Amino acid sequence: MxxxxxxxxxxxxxxxxxxxxxxxxxxxxxxxxxxxxxxxxxxxxxxxxxxxxxxxxxxxxxxxxxxxxxxxxxxxxxxxxxxxxxxxxxxxxxxxxxxxxxxxxxxxxxxxxxKLAVVHPNRFRPAVLEMRKALEEGKFGKLSHMNATLRWNRNQAYYDQAAWRGTKAFDGGVLMNQAIHNMDLLLWLGGKVESVQAYTATRLRTMETEDVAVGIVRFTGGALGVIEAAATVYPNNLEESISVFGEKGTAVIGGQTANWIKHWRFEGMDEVECQQTIAKVASNPFGTPGHQLIVRDMIEAIEQDREPIVTGKDGRDALELVLALYRNADGRALFEERMNVRV
The missing domain is CATH 3.40.50.720 (NAD(P)-binding Rossmann-like Domain)
Incomplete structure (x- = not known):
């Protein structure tokens, strides 16, 4: 025990x-x-x-x-x-x-x-596991681009309920707090990132950090990635999605949380087979709760003396991507302020 x-x-x-x-x-x-x-x-x-x-x-x-x-x-x-x-x-x-x-x-x-494990449970979602499997099997062919979208609502009451929420010292903004799971999935599915561009803004909430952000990344393999993260969507969470586009396949996972396959087409796979995968995920879209699988994996990692599935390095990689987006956005904002072109 x-x-x-x-x-x-x-x-x-x-x-x-x-x-x-x-x-x-x-x-x-x-x-x-x-x-x-x-x-x-x-x-x-x-x-x-x-x-x-x-x-x-x-x-x-x-x-x-x-x-x-x-x-x-x-x-x-x-x-x-x-x-x-x-x-x-x-x-x-x-x-x-x-x-x-x-x-x-x-x-x-x-x-x-x-052992050190970081809680990125979205990796264990059945739809995400199907997408990862398709990538590992080369079903997409050469990748064109990927999209990670988080259109959620965190109202002012959410940030006001605790003094640390939305602060730079203890929390971070929508990229660091909510969308870091999506950053982890981008890296887990797309591989390493070599360059980024970003804008962040605090548009609707009273907080130290950003409530909306957009970004573009270039993966080391040449594919591009588009990021949209917002805590400002009215009146409730609208959608979370991750999409992969390649020369031989297109897959989109979405819904209010990214748990359902919305589009699934691959060269050489007929419509019946595509619909079977969509239906399999739809029959149990949430699967075993991700936190439970993190706990189970820690127990097995201790018993088998191995690394957890989501390692400290994995958590660091997602953090590094968020911080790179922040640095680029901060540098862009400073330049625009100096040039007096900020809207």
Whole structure:
């Protein structure tokens, strides 16, 4: 039995708790939060030992894995401490807010011989797995381009419910917070990126970071990628999609969340076969919850002494892409301001 502790008893921690309680071979042994009311409520609901002192939690010899569910700006120091204490780490996305912090986490886990997994559960969606399989089998042929679109709503009340939301120090904007899953999928499906261009803006929300962003990437293989991410869509989440276009195939995954195959055509594949794949995914579009699979994979990684499926490097790569988009957008905005051409 692998014993887990959750640090940070906010909204996302509930997904971790349900995943741990559902997965055989896992036990939710402890929870930790500096907010004693949240801690008491969470501990009572899930039957886990409460800790208000993180260092005390790390001294507990029974804890095997720390699941970090705190604001993003706190991920690195908590993960490093956990690694030094000999605990394996599952960390919510993004892995961190700076590459220096991500590197410190990866190095600490490596030096102390513990596992580090980053929560990018969209990889486990049945539709996404079908797209990955088609790419691995070369069904698309030479790639033309890819699209990642996130048209969601996060209203002002969402950002006002906690002082850290939408801040540069602890959260980031729509690219860092919501669309980083889509960045991970772009890299997982399309490979490495060699150059980026981007615009970001804060149009409708009162926050430090961006609520809308658009970008273009060039993959090392020459294919292009288009990114659109928004938290400003009225009145609710509209769609999330990822599309791949190649010389021999076209595939589009979409819906309010990217869980359904909307288009699936390949050279040499007749309409019946295409519809069979679409129907197979539609029969169970969500599959096993991604957080549960992350927990299951961590257990297996410990037992088999292997790397988790979504590694610290994977989390770092997605972070690096977001930061590259930010740098390009910031440089463009500064140039336009100097040239007095900003709208």
């Amino acid at each position: 692998i014993r887990f502790a959750i640090v940070g008893c906010g909204h996302i921690a509930r997904k971790h708790a349900e995943a741990i309680l559902t997965e055989q071979g896992a036990m939710l042994d402890a929870v930790c939060d500096t907010n004693r009311i949240n801690l008491s409520d969470f501990s009572s609901k899930y039957g886990a030992r409460p800790f208000s002192d993180y260092d005390e939690l790390l001294r507990d010899p029974y804890i095997d894995v720390i699941s970090i569910c705190t604001p993003s700006g706190l991920h690195a120091p908590l993960a490093v401490k956990a690694a030094v204490a000999g605990k394996h780490v599952i960390v919510e996305k993004p892995i961190a807010l700076t590459l220096e912090d991500a590197d410190a986490m990866i190095e600490a886990c490596k030096a102390n011989e513990v």
